[in-house]
Amino acid sequence: MAESMTSQPLAGWGKPDLDLTEAQWQSSSRGVGDVQIAFVEGFIAMRNSERPESPSLIFSPDEWHTFVRDARGGEFDLT
Structure with missing residues (x-):
């Protein structure tokens, strides 16, 4: 399924091996936290x-x- 979505070779778990070097990373809307997408x-x-x-x-x-x-x-x- 993912293969049809991208021409990239698939990595583990059926996900493509994406090139993230030019990715536009975004933080949370509040500008805090440890996660970016x-x-x-x-x-x-x-x-x-x-x-x-x-x-x-x-x-x-x-x-x-x-x-x-x-x-x-x-x-x-956690609570």
Whole structure:
């Protein structure tokens, strides 16, 4: 499925091996937090802003929508 979305070779977990060197990274709307995201070739990349050299997570649009919905619903709250 992802293969038809991009001409890039697929990396592990069926995700493309995206070139993120020119990605336009965005922080949260409040300008705080440790996470940045970028929209690249139909996928969403997420990285740690304090360690941008570390590996990025790559989400398909469906995975991203599920993640955001669950985060807004408190799925990942520690309390």
